[in-house]
Structures are given as C-alpha cells and as structure tokens.
Amino acid sequence: MTTQISIFNGPNLNLLGQRQPEIYGSESLQDVENNCKLLADSLGLQVDFRQSNYEGKLVDWIQEARGAYAGIIINPAAYSHTSIAILDALNTFDGPVVEVHISNIHKREEFRHHSFVSKRADAVIAGCGTDGYLMALQRMQKLLK
Ligand code: DQA
Numbered sequence: 143m144t145t146q147i148s149i150f151n152g153p154n155l156n157l158l159g160q161r162q163p164e165i166y167g168s169e170s171l172q173d174v175e176n177n178c179k180l181l182a183d184s185l186g187l188q189v190d191f192r193q194s195n196y197e198g199k200l201v202d203w204i205q206e207a208r209g210a211y212a213g214i215i216i217n218p219a220a221y222s223h224t225s226i227a228i229l230d231a232l233n234t235f236d237g238p239v240v241e242v243h244i245s246n247i248h249k250r251e252e253f254r255h256h257s258f259v260s261k262r263a264d265a266v267i268a269g270c271g272t273d274g275y276l277m278a279l280q281r282m283q284k285l286l287k
Pocket residue numbers: 153154155217218219220221222242243244245246247254
C-alpha cells in the first residue's frame with residue numbers, strides 16, 4: 143500500500159514562476175507538483191498537492207489530514223510568520239511535519255526570520271529553491287520508517 147502525504151502551499155505560491163523570480167525561481171507551482179509526484183512515485187509515496195491563499199482553508203486541510211495522511215509537507219508562505227492558527231492545527235496532527243521555504247528566510251527581512259510553524263516541524267528546509275520540496279519528500283520517507 144502506498145503511503146499518502148499532503149503537500150500544502152500557502153498564499154501567493156499560486157504565482158510561483160511569475161512572482162519575484164529572482165527570489166523564488168522560474169518554475170511554476172504546477173512544475174513543482176509534477177516533480178514531487180514523479181519523485182514520490184519512486185519513494186513509494188502518494189502526494190496530495192494543494193495551494194490556498196486563505197489561512198482558514200489551510201487549517202481545514204490540516205484538520206482533514208488527521209487520520210487520512212501519514213505526513214504533512216507545508217510551505218505556509220507568509221502565514222509561517224503570523225499564524226498561530228496553522229501552528230495549533232499542526233499540533234493536532236500526529237505524523238511528521240516538514241516545513242519548506244523556497245528562499246532562505248533567515249537571509250531576508252527580519253520579519254521573515256521567525257516561523258510559528260517551525261515550533262512543530264520535524265524538519266525545516268529553506269533556501270534550496272523548489273528542490274526543497276523534493277528534499278522534504280526524501281526526509282519524509284525517512285521520518286515515516
Ligand atoms: C516563502 C517565504 C515567506 O517569507 C514568503 O512570505 C513566501 C514564500 C518561501 O517559500 O521562501 O510567500 O515561504
């Protein structure tokens with residue numbers, strides 16, 4: 143049986159490839175999803191890949207993941223720095239959580255240096271571009287063993 147993983151993406155990541163490409167690169171979110179699904183296949187994982195601009199939607203999805211998915215990979219985008227609601231939701235989830243940031247948030251503005259989600263994340267990947275999602279999948283597979 144394949145193990146089901148959720149990959150959740152927060153606000154503005156729908157514009158990946160068009161939005162500040164000097165920071166976030168030229169790949170679209172669809173490219174990232176395709177690459178994740180290819181790698182997931184070879185790792186024996188099945189990926190449900192989603193994006194929302196709404197904090198409450200992300201909270202709903204995290205709650206729905208309880209009991210349905212083995213692990214959560216999340217790029218909470220700007221909500222990383224503001225959302226106790228997303229942290230609280232992740233704290234209700236029993237499986238591994240891997241946080242991804244495409245950019246190195248620690249090299250950027252000070253308000254990006256703190257992530258509420260990192261309080262819960264088992265691993266944090268930042269500054270590796272969109273490859274960070276693939277690294278997160280590899281880490282997730284090990285965390286699930
Ligand atoms: C981001 C970093 C956040 O600070 C920013 O608000 C984003 C994307 C990243 O992937 O580098 O939207 O999470």
